[in-house]
Amino acid sequence: MTAPIRERRARRAAADDVALIGHLMRRAAFGARAEHLEQLARKSYGAVVDDLVNPERFPPLEEDLLERFHSDQSDDESTGWTATRWSFQMINSPRPLEFKMALFWHGLFATAVSKVTNNPMMRNQYQMLRENGLSDFRTILQRLARDPAMLYWLDQQQNHAAAVNENWGRELLELFSMGRGNYTEDDVKAAARAFTGWTLDQTFPRYPSGYYDVRFVYRPEDHDETPKTFLGRTGNFNGDDIIDIILEQPATAHYLALHLYKFFVSDEPNRDEVEALAQTLTESRFDIRVTLKAMFLSEYFRQARFKRVRSPAEHVIATVRIAGRYTNAWEHGIDGLEDAIGRMGQQLLNPPTVEGWHPGREWIDSAYLIERVNFAADMLGDPSAPGVVAISRRIAGGRSGIEALALVDAVLYEMGALMLSPAAKQAIIENLELVGEVACNPPEVFANTVARVCRTISTAREFQLE
Amino acid sequence: MTGVADRPARKVERMRTTKAKALWPAPLSAAIPAPRAPYQDRYPTLFRRGHQFEIALGQRLALGGFKGPTDVAFGPDGWLYVMNRYPNDGHLAGVRWVQVNVKDDGFEFEVVPKDPPGKPGATGHEWLGSLQMTVCDSQGVLYSADEHRHTVVRCSIRGETLGYWGHPGDKPGQLNGPTGMCLDADESLWIVNTLNHRVDHYTREGEWLGGFGQQGTGPGELNFPWGVAIDPINGTVVVADWRNDLVKRFSRDGKLLQVIGRPGHGEGELHRPAGVAEDNHGDIYVADRGNNRVLSFNYRGMFIESFIGDAVINDRGMQKVLTNLDMVRMRDNIENLDREKRLKAPVSVRVDNKGRVYIADTGRYRVQVYRKMCKALRPDEVDPPTLHVDPVLT
Structure with missing residues (x-):
């Protein structure tokens, strides 16, 4: 086997590891961007599972x-x-x-x-x-x-x-x-x-x-x-x-x-x-x-990847984590999150009956879907959101430009190794009128483009799943 | 955009009952601060009798009352101005000052501006949302800082919003999470910029005069400081170093002079101290918020006394409960009413010139007032105070 083939296989294996850990983190946690997943992927999948189920290994959150x-x-x-x-x-x-x-x-x-x-x-x-x-x-x-x-x-x-x-x-x-x-x-x-x-x-x-x-x-x-x-x-x-x-x-x-x-x-x-x-x-x-x-x-x-409809709480928190918002206690507006979750049909600590909520497809009725899409689009469409800034920086790297389909793939990966059908990706490219190579400079303009891609991805059917 | 300061003065709505007028035709002078004298040169020696609980102001009521009072200021008109974060009457959301008359059997009435100060706000689209500490100067101007919007608002005691000042940022003199504030002897302002881990000194118009502080856990460093007070005896700056669980005294140019208290939950120990005040005798009062109490220390940093809360339901609170027989029955079956007297997460403590200590009992919708019982001895009555006094037995 030649060196380039070995290298390509190693890269694919690493990407597979990140995708698998991305799946685990969506289910056992609340999702993570690729930046974090790559750090976790340095360990074995079993070790990551072991850490998750033994939370006392980590210090409690300072509240x-x-x-x-x-x-x-x-x-x-x-x-x-x-x-x-x-x-x-x-x-x-x-x-x-x-x-x-x-x-x-x-x-x-x-x-x-x-x-x-x-x-x-x-x-x-x-x-x-x-x-x-x-x-x-x-x-x-x-x-x-x-x-x-x-x-x-x-x-x-x-x-x-x-x-x-x-x-x-x-x-x-x-x-x-x-x-x-x-x-x-x-x-x-x-x-x-x-x-x-x-x-x-x-x-x-x-x-x-x-x-x-x-x-x-x-x-x-x-x-x-x-x-x-x-x-x-x-x-x-x-x-x-x-x-x-x-x-x-x-x-x-x-x-x-x-x-x-x-x-x-x-x-x-x-x-x-x-x-x-x-x-x-x-x-x-x-x-x-x-x-x-x-x-x-x-x-x-x-x-079992992307076989569950995310509950409103999971949807909101995962979206916020991608956007990198509310990572400090003094960022204004965090008290709006529980309201957003409630508008999507899951008012925490106030379920409708003792039977609780009916999960699965029942999370997605027309009114709730609009709330879900609007929330995610607003959050991820903000080019100043720390997570979006980080995503655009990582994708830009040192390069001058990136081809449109590669950009969509890169954003999906950075958002936590997400998946979209080829048709959905093509629809995003057409919707945003991304033609040929997208320039990575100046950074503010590129961050705007990345935010638009993030925003459009967040409106896709697949973004409601995990 | 038209600034708030440019808008015409708002009409003030005064809600005063006939009964109130009859009983209290004029505000008491109890809360008027003394004219601020130049700094004295020495602390007096005190014969301490302790503090006596005097009254609980406010309480949670369906109409009026407090919700989340965070601080009090003494108006030159003799009224107490309570920073009430979330009015409880369904009238408005936001923040306002509630004018309270302090009297032994306790009654209050309110001055309610038509709109909360700051609507539509310094940026034109949001209300001020996080006013917390407040002071009032001798001209009747109330000052408070919006912790989230990084601005200082000025409002007259008649309810007029006079304007805003301050520039957000992390440089010295810029506002970043401003909260704790106090007036100096010349009525300039000391403000804690919590997120800059600094204490800054300003004129009342917002001109920066100086300041000090940097983040850390070291002796002279601050970690999310909250309250600030100026020593009336010598003008030194006393700061509640919130996340280091200490109170620190600095010279006016930022040199650490004294550390007061130590971290913990025991006697004389502090856990997440918030407001701080110093009276004319040099006694320091600390809202030991994390321990749900207030502690007092003398000027040497010696722990003197703790206040855990002694409030009983005042007349208006009782009237509210009596309107609902279910609540009356509930209260009749409660074991241990002591729990209701206690402070919960007090944010601020202030002292007036009459020896009253005002504790913003934030979590219990009231202000608990104590009176200091002591006698200041003349210099010829005692030996000069010394730093270390040998214990003696009589």
């Missing part, structure tokens, strides 16, 4: 500056601010999987401020999901069953030994762990009785001093101590016993595996692949970290 420059949020009253803080973390944290998993669990355990109406409770639930999101499902369910926001959301404070409220018990089985068809109405009642006495303490009203934290409390005098029969087992169960029995059911592993698959792999589940994931969950005793690692290393995950 004090965010508080410093948003002292107007000192009252901690706005759930919009909690969502803004989450956005900042998703954009900047060196531990992105923590925040991605918080997004996953928030979708599964949908709790809305529209009923809870207390930001400290919502903030605490979000922090709980973030801190425990990579632990194991038992721990997560146990924490969830003691989470004041969830308890209030599902009326658990009204679940008394003498007057049972089944709301939490029902949703625990139906939406949070097993799914319909795997339990009976009697199981729901037994679960609800086992959780009697699990409640929250009284907090201050909003006026005149604002919201205060709420604590979980267990009131033994209000707990039903009589025997219960739940999923074929009989005993004087409490809430933790119910969670343990749920985790023994094969349906639980399948239910969680299906949700993980749809969140990380594809909107169209493959039965065998979901089954494999469920088996990993069971064998690892529902260890989320182990399961995610196995999933990211699997062949089906590597092949």
